[in-house]
Amino acid sequence: MTDAIIVTEGLQRRFGALVAVADISFSVERGEIFGVLGPNGAGKSTLIRMLCGILDPSGGRGQVVGHDIEREPEAIKRRIGYMTQRFSLYEDLSVEENLRFYAGVYGLSGRKRKQRVEELLESSGLAPRRRQLAGTLSGGWKQRVALTCAIVHDPPLIFLDEPTAGVDPVSRRSFWNRIHELSARGTTVLVTTHYMDEAERCHRLAFISAGRLLDVGTPEQIVARRDLHVAELEVDDGLAAEAALTAHPAVDEVSHFGRVLRLACVGIDAEMLAAEVLEEAGVAIRSSRPGRPTVEDAFVSIAKRDNDPALAKRGAA
Amino acid sequence: MSLSRLLAIAVKELLQLRRDRLTLGMMVVLPMMQLLLFGYAIDTDVRHMQTAVFDQDRSAASRDLVQRMVATGFYDVVGHVHGYAQTRRALRSGEASVALVIPANYEAHLRAGEPNQVQLVVDGSDPQTVSSALNTASGLVASLSGEQTRVALARCGVQGPAAIELVPSTWYNPELRTSVFIVPGLVGVILTMTMVMLTSMAIARERERGTLEQLVVSPVKPVELVLGKIAPFVVLGVVQMSLILGLGHAIFYVPMRGNLGSLYLMALLFISANLALGLFFSTIAKTQQQAMQMSFFFLLPNILLSGFMFPFAAMPRPAQILGEALPLTHFLRIVRGIALKGATMADLGREVVSLAAILAVLVMLASLRFSKKLA
Numbered sequence: 001m002t003d004a005i006i007v008t009e010g011l012q013r014r015f016g017a018l019v020a021v022a023d024i025s026f027s028v029e030r031g032e033i034f035g036v037l038g039p040n041g042a043g044k045s046t047l048i049r050m051l052c053g054i055l056d057p058s059g060g061r062g063q064v065v066g067h068d069i070e071r072e073p074e075a076i077k078r079r080i081g082y083m084t085q086r087f088s089l090y091e092d093l094s095v096e097e098n099l100r101f102y103a104g105v106y107g108l109s110g111r112k113r114k115q116r117v118e119e120l121l122e123s124s125g126l127a128p129r130r131r132q133l134a135g136t137l138s139g140g141w142k143q144r145v146a147l148t149c150a151i152v153h154d155p156p157l158i159f160l161d162e163p164t165a166g167v168d169p170v171s172r173r174s175f176w177n178r179i180h181e182l183s184a185r186g187t188t189v190l191v192t193t194h195y196m197d198e199a200e201r202c203h204r205l206a207f208i209s210a211g212r213l214l215d216v217g218t219p220e221q222i223v224a225r226r227d228l229h230v231a232e233l234e235v236d237d238g239l240a241a242e243a244a245l246t247a248h249p250a251v252d253e254v255s256h257f258g259r260v261l262r263l264a265c266v267g268i269d270a271e272m273l274a275a276e277v278l279e280e281a282g283v284a285i286r287s288s289r290p291g292r293p294t295v296e297d298a299f300v301s302i303a304k305r306d307n308d309p310a311l312a313k314r315g316a317a
Numbered sequence: 318m319s320l321s322r323l324l325a326i327a328v329k330e331l332l333q334l335r336r337d338r339l340t341l342g343m344m345v346v347l348p349m350m351q352l353l354l355f356g357y358a359i360d361t362d363v364r365h366m367q368t369a370v371f372d373q374d375r376s377a378a379s380r381d382l383v384q385r386m387v388a389t390g391f392y393d394v395v396g397h398v399h400g401y402a403q404t405r406r407a408l409r410s411g412e413a414s415v416a417l418v419i420p421a422n423y424e425a426h427l428r429a430g431e432p433n434q435v436q437l438v439v440d441g442s443d444p445q446t447v448s449s450a451l452n453t454a455s456g457l458v459a460s461l462s463g464e465q466t467r468v469a470l471a472r473c474g475v476q477g478p479a480a481i482e483l484v485p486s487t488w489y490n491p492e493l494r495t496s497v498f499i500v501p502g503l504v505g506v507i508l509t510m511t512m513v514m515l516t517s518m519a520i521a522r523e524r525e526r527g528t529l530e531q532l533v534v535s536p537v538k539p540v541e542l543v544l545g546k547i548a549p550f551v552v553l554g555v556v557q558m559s560l561i562l563g564l565g566h567a568i569f570y571v572p573m574r575g576n577l578g579s580l581y582l583m584a585l586l587f588i589s590a591n592l593a594l595g596l597f598f599s600t601i602a603k604t605q606q607q608a609m610q611m612s613f614f615f616l617l618p619n620i621l622l623s624g625f626m627f628p629f630a631a632m633p634r635p636a637q638i639l640g641e642a643l644p645l646t647h648f649l650r651i652v653r654g655i656a657l658k659g660a661t662m663a664d665l666g667r668e669v670v671s672l673a674a675i676l677a678v679l680v681m682l683a684s685l686r687f688s689k690k691l692a
């Protein structure tokens with residue numbers, strides 16, 4: 001680990017009998033955009049809360065910005081920004097008042113605070129809306145204000161918990177541009193999401209499911225590790241083809257867009273497999289070409305593979 | 318502790334309060350309604366008790382007795398009854414709360430100097446009536462028999478002993494008007510109610526709206542949060558207090574005999590204590606509704622045990638101990654002392670110390686309870 005800003009070892013959190021986060025070890029390098037992916041209830045928010053020092057772990061250790069998450073949470077809090085899952089703005093305060101409040105809470109005062117707020121209003125394009133009450137903003141604008149509030153003290157590390165949930169595609173895109181700008185200036189970003197296009201824009205990814213870390217790496221590494229093969233086929237009878245292919249054990253995923261079927265499988269050439277299976281099923285293939293495996297294919301594959309043997313594993317543990 | 322963080326929170330609360338017209342309106346209307354309600358409706362003096370007369374003598378002497386009783390102002394004769402059955406009916410139906418029973422040979426016995434008995438039947442379901450009725454009647458009868466003795470002695474040529482007269486001299490509230498006593502106390506009760514309620518919801522609201530998580534993850538210290546949230550409401554409390562005192566003076570002629578400045582100074586302690594208590598509730602309550610219920614629940618012992626409704630001295634010991642722990646108990650002594658008796662800060666030193674101690678404990682409790690952790 002050269003320059004890790006987050007390091008965890010066997011981090012764990014239980015709520016009664018429920019294990020929300022189980023034995024997670026990973027690290028995040030300074031300046032990275034680190035994505036955490038996982039279905040709802042996977043433990044993403046719980047993990048972030050522990051890293052922010054606002055939730056005690058039930059086991060394991062963690063260091064964030066050089067401080068122990070259990071022993072020095074206050075030292076961590078001064079140096080991180082956190083955008084909670086539902087944008088925590090004061091809806092009865094204006095955009096500017098929200099910013100000024102958070103600036104004050106982070107210890108800025110007087111001229112410094114004023115300057116910083118002006119600077120942020122400009123750089124995030126919020127200036128025209130400065131007097132609008134936060135409660136009357138649309139989702140995209142709220143998200144923009146919430147992000148700005150989270151970086152009001154210019155922290156070296158920010159946590160964004162599902163920042164784009166329920167936000168329109170245009171806002172999502174500009175939000176990600178902003179994240180890349182921050183990253184380019186040296187800010188480390190840990191972001192949770194379940195949008196795959198967003199996952200592809202992260203430098204590195206962690207995939208967690210049911211509290212367990214299933215894989216970590218760059219998007220390319222994660223895809224490459226799976227040994228995935230993808231074929232895009234045009235067929236006569238899409239439904240019949242899908243049924244036949246889905247039933248085959250080597251097939252990970254079949255999706256169809258009109259007449260075009262997309263097929264992903266592990267360790268076998270997808271085009272050859274399709275030719276065999278569909279001939280047997282009596283479906284004619286009009287055209288066939290190889291496709292590029294995506295992060296989404298990788299995650300579907302991981303989740304699927306995890307589900308069957310995992311059930312047995314978890315029962316034993 | 319950072320002043321700028323404290324200030325940031327106080328300013329935020331003020332801004333939110335300014336936009337919350339409903340709460341602001343309530344803070345003004347509520348005290349006025351309570352003032353009128355308590356000031357006009359509550360009168361613990363029992364005057365003009367409805368009296369039924371069962372006069373079996375129908376003599377000059379018996380009529381004289383009835384007249385004297387009416388003259389005290391405590392008895393209004395609502396009718397004459399004949400027989401105990403009617404007396405009972407009058408009391409049971411509530412037509413009368415007192416009945417005077419004069420025996421058949423009242424005047425004859427009086428003349429003959431024989432022992433005489435007049436009966437006063439009182440509706441005991443309202444204890445306040447009982448004591449009022451018995452007190453005035455026995456006073457009246459005692460002076461009447463004293464008079465009779467002297468008349469009898471004089472007839473025998475003996476100068477009887479001079480009657481001893483008790484001259485009551487009531488200081489501070491000579492007309493014994495309830496409102497003069499109630500209104501200053503009302504300042505305390507209303508402040509307790511509104512201040513505790515306002516802040517009890519303060520943290521619960523942040524929890525409900527999800528902003529608490531954002532606060533908890535910031536470097537803000539619990540004590541900064543507690544003091545920052547209290548500060549703006551202190552101003553509101555002072556405004557409320559002025560409103561009640563001013564209206565009380567204008568409508569009910571409640572005097573202000575002591576120094577107004579020292580009253581306000583001591584009121585600051587009291588207001589802050591209530592706010593800190595509300596905040597403490599707020600750290601326990603999960604939702605705003607729970608917080609609201611807690612503050613209502615808290616109001617009851619305040620009204621019962623503080624000496625607002627019932628005299629503190631007459632309460633049983635355990636109730637008094639509980640009462641001493643309530644900020645209102647001390648503030649009542651302060652506000653009544655200053656407004657009605659012209660007491661000074663030095664006279665009230667004990668109450669000030671008690672209030673300050675309660676405030677310190679509450680701020681500490683609220684700060685300790687406000688954990689910067691979730692779950």
Ligand SMILES: Nc1ncnc2c1ncn2[C@@H]1O[C@H](COP(=O)(O)OP(=O)(O)O)[C@@H](O)[C@H]1O
Pocket residue numbers: 015018019020038039040041042043044045046047692
């Ligand atoms: N405060 C809590 N008390 C009890 N269970 C909780 C609490 N917070 C989270 N959980 C549970 O922990 C699991 C993980 O939740 P969370 O971290 O919010 O998942 P995610 O953010 O990935 O959707 C869920 O099953 C959730 O119900």
Ligand SMILES: [Mg+2]
Pocket residue numbers: 044045046085161162
């Ligand atoms: Mg979550």
